[in-house]
Amino acid sequence: xxxxxxxxxxxxxxxxxxxxxxxxxxxxxxxxxxxxxxxxxxxxxxxxxxxxxxxxxxxxxxxxxxxxxxxxxxxxxxxxxxxxxxxxxxxxxxxxxxxxxxxxxxxxxxxxxxxxxxxxxxxxxxxxxxxxxxxxxxxxxxxxxxxxxxxxxxxxxxxxxxxxxxxxxxxxxxxxxxxxxxxxxxxxxxxxxxxxxxxxxxxxxxxxxxxxxxxxxxxxxxxxxxxxxxxxxxxxxxxxxxxxxxxxxxxxxxxxxxxxxxxxxxxx
Numbered sequence: 001x002x003x004x005x006x007x008x009x010x011x012x013x014x015x016x017x018x019x020x021x022x023x024x025x026x027x028x029x030x031x032x033x034x035x036x037x038x039x040x041x042x043x044x045x046x047x048x049x050x051x052x053x054x055x056x057x058x059x060x061x062x063x064x065x066x067x068x069x070x071x072x073x074x075x076x077x078x079x080x081x082x083x084x085x086x087x088x089x090x091x092x093x094x095x096x097x098x099x100x101x102x103x104x105x106x107x108x109x110x111x112x113x114x115x116x117x118x119x120x121x122x123x124x125x126x127x128x129x130x131x132x133x134x135x136x137x138x139x140x141x142x143x144x145x146x147x148x149x150x151x152x153x154x155x156x157x158x159x160x161x162x163x164x165x166x167x168x169x170x171x172x173x174x175x176x177x178x179x180x181x182x183x184x185x186x187x188x189x190x191x192x193x194x195x196x197x198x199x200x201x202x203x204x205x206x207x208x209x210x211x212x213x214x215x216x217x218x219x220x221x222x223x224x225x226x227x228x229x230x231x232x233x234x235x236x237x238x239x240x241x242x243x244x245x246x247x248x249x250x251x252x253x254x255x256x257x258x259x260x261x262x263x264x265x266x267x268x
Contacts, residue, residue, distance in 0.1 A: 021043060021047075022039050022040055022042070022043035023040045023043040023044045023047060023098070023101060023102075023105075024040075025037075025040055025105075029104055029105060029108050030108065032108075034109065034112060037105050037108055037109050038109065040101075040105050041102050041105040041106050041109065044098045044099075044101045044102030044105060045098075045102055047094065047098045048094070048095050048098040048099050048102065050094070051090070051091045051092075051093075051094030051095040051097075051098060052091060052095055053091070054087050054090050054091035054094065055087070055088055055090075055091025055092055055095065056091070057087050057091075058083075058084045058085070058086070058087025058088035058089075058090075058091055059084070059088060061080060061083060061084035061087065062080075062081065062084040062088075064080075065080040065081060065084065141267060141268075144177045144180065144181070145177065145181040145241060145267060146180075146181065146184060147184055147185070147188060147239060147241075151239040152184075152187075152188040152191070153191075154235070154238070154239065155188050155192070155232075155235040155236065155239065156188055156189075156191045156192040157192075158192075158231060158234075158235045158238075159189065159192035159194060159228075159231060159232065159235060160192045160193060162192070162194060162228050162231065163192065163193030163194065164193065164194070164195065165194055165195065165224070165225070165228055165259075165260070166194075166195040166196075166197070166258065166259040166260075167189055167194050167195065167196045167197070167228070167232075167259060167260045167261075167262060168196075168197050168199060168259055168260070168261045168262065169182050169185060169186050169189070169196060169197065169198045169199065169261075169262045169264065170182065170198075170199045170200075170261070170262070170263055170264070171200075171263075171264040171265075172263050172264070172265060173265070173266065174200075175266070177267065178264045178265070178266070178267075179200070179264075181264055182198055182262075182264040183198055185214075185262065185264070186198035189232075189262075212265045212266050212268045213241075213242035213243060213244070213265055213266075213267065213268055214233070214236055214241060214242065214243035214244070214262065214263070214264055214265065215243070215244055215245070215246055215262075215263045215265055216228075216229035216230075216232050216233050216243065216244075216245045216246070216260055216261070216262050216263075217229070217245070217246045217247075217260070217261040217262075217263060218245070218246075218247060218259075218260045218261070219247075219258075222258070225258070225259065225260045226245070226247065228260050229245040229260050230245055232260070232262065233245050242267075242268065
């Protein structure tokens, strides 16, 4: 069922006080709604023009009195100038008062507009900052992983104490970027005197190990390879490559016995 109240506009505070003029704000300038302020500012402008009309009427009386020059003791001679001065005073006072009131209402609207603009600029700045970070992250994800000569030398030096230990390397899932980095890491491990073997294909039998970033797996309970896996992971992380270790059940594959398995996964 359609909402019959959807098109009914909620009355403003001033609309709830029909006996008061539009420029009279029910809750003051600061607490008034923007709609009430706009209505009040427009009303002040109209009343300023009205007071200008009163001023003009008073001056017109004085001109007429000066033109006809009534006798001093007559009604016009006695009261015409007084009446004219009253109209002039009311007109001038009203113009000043309503001009000031209109200024106050416009000033408040201006302040609120500046606050809204400042809030929008802040949101825009935050959005631009998030977009810049997202762009940097996208560029990072697009950039292939790789090790410079100095990074390779640093990793090799940290792993040299494990010389002679066997490590298997595989990219899973097999991607061009992952395979390229696996081959590069294979060369670094060999330079550290590790017995590194890069397998371009996963064995036909057994579960498929899909990883993210670099995962170094070892048989649960194998303390030596656990230390080797942690050292490889820390060395890679020191060079800005995301890596982690996992005590995986890899004994199903005889070739894994007593070895660490480095899985080059999807870059994240």
